[in-house]
Amino acid sequence: MPLPARGExxxxxxxxxxxxxxxxxxxxxxxxxxxxAIHELYALYDQLLGEPNPRLDMEALSACNDALHNAYDQVQKGGRLKSMRGSLLRAVRECPLCGAAPATTLDHHLPRAQYKSLAINPRNLVPSCQPCNRAKGTVVPSAGQGMVHAYFQALPTATFLRATSSYIDGALAISFYIDDTVVPSPLHERLTFQLTRLNLDERLVDSINIMLFTLKPSLEMFRGLANERAQIQEYLRGAARSYNKDFAWNHWRSAVVLSLSECDAFLDDPWTYLDKPLILTEALEEDVG
Incomplete structure (x- = not known):
């Protein structure tokens, strides 16, 4: 489901x-x-669902484009539009692009430098975490690339975010992909581009480890039981259903536990992984330019 549009x-x-x-x-x-003309521009943006279009470059706004571009500075912390910023960020509990970090920045869906008149249009400002904002950069949506619009894009109510699990000698690796049997083109290409652009396979490693070690106390209930494997498999399937309900459909948490519920090597021996100390990668400071 698209995000509720807040901040207007x-x-x-x-x-x-x-x-x-x-x-x-x-x-x-x-x-x-x-x-x-600005009122008409904002209405047109909604009509176009935030997709780029030459009609968004209105001649009537040529004289005030730079002023609108610069007005975005007032959306920053302490600026005169800080209340709009706060409303937009409060509308989400985590970054809608990665689902793993707090949304602390606002990303221009259509880049500010190219669409100056939309710089303070709240519908063009998508809450995001700093790493996603930086990774997305100034890419303009087009055929086969760009981010799906968090406010406008309707997504299938079916499982399309999938994960594959590699589990060898207690070492776990997760890789995400978009199921092309569920999502048709060109949405499949755009979602795949987004997945790759945001580098979620690498960026979610720590989040995945934390999630699975959080599940460990519950999984311990099944350790040593005669039907340990079946119990763990059913628990992971239930966790996937719960994550779909609590975090919205196609959250990465659901994809991970569902993948593990289908990974024979993990089900046969989850403890080699779970009994290791939880070691996180060194966090790198991110800043958004």
């Missing part, structure tokens, strides 16, 4: 906050035709 306020009030300083100094005085 009265468009004129939002424009005033972005373009007029607290002391009344006007950074840019919008004309009435420009205000009307």
């Amino acid at each position: 306020t009265d468009i004129n009030a939002q424009l005033d906050a972005g373009l007029i300083q607290v002391d009344g100094t006007v950074d840019y005085a919008l004309s009435d035709p420009e205000r009307q």
Whole structure:
């Protein structure tokens, strides 16, 4: 399901906050035709579901493009549009792109540098974590690439995020993919691009380890039982159903535990992995330019 679109306020009030300083100094005085054109632009953006289109480059806004681009600075912490920022970030409990980290930044779905007039349109501002924001960069959605729009993209209510598990000598490796039997083109190509662009196979390693070690106390109940393997398999399947319910369909947690429920090597001996100390990779500081 798409995210609920939050952060919308009265468009004129939002424009005033972005373009007029607290002391009344006007950074840019919008004309009435420009205000009307911005209203039309935002409506067109919704109509196009956030997809790039030459119609979004309105000649009527050519004079105020730079001012709107620069007004995004007021969306940052402490800026005059901080309330909009807070509303957008509070709408999610985790980054909608990776599902593994808090959303602490706002990403321009259509890049700010190329779509200046949309710089403070809340529908173009997607909550994200810093690593996802950095990895996504300024890519523009097109055929076979780009991020799906968190506010507009309707996704199948079926399991399409899958994972494969490699388990050798207690070493576990998880790789994600999009099931092309469930998701048709071109959505499959875009989701696959997003998965690769965000490098989730590597970035989710620590999150996967933490999740599985969190499950260990429950799995311990089955250790040594005659039907240990069957009990662990059923528990993992139940966990997948629970994650689908609690974290929304096609969350990476569901894909991981479902994959392990089908991994014979893991089911035969999960303890070689689970009895090791939990060791996390060194976290790298991320910053968004």
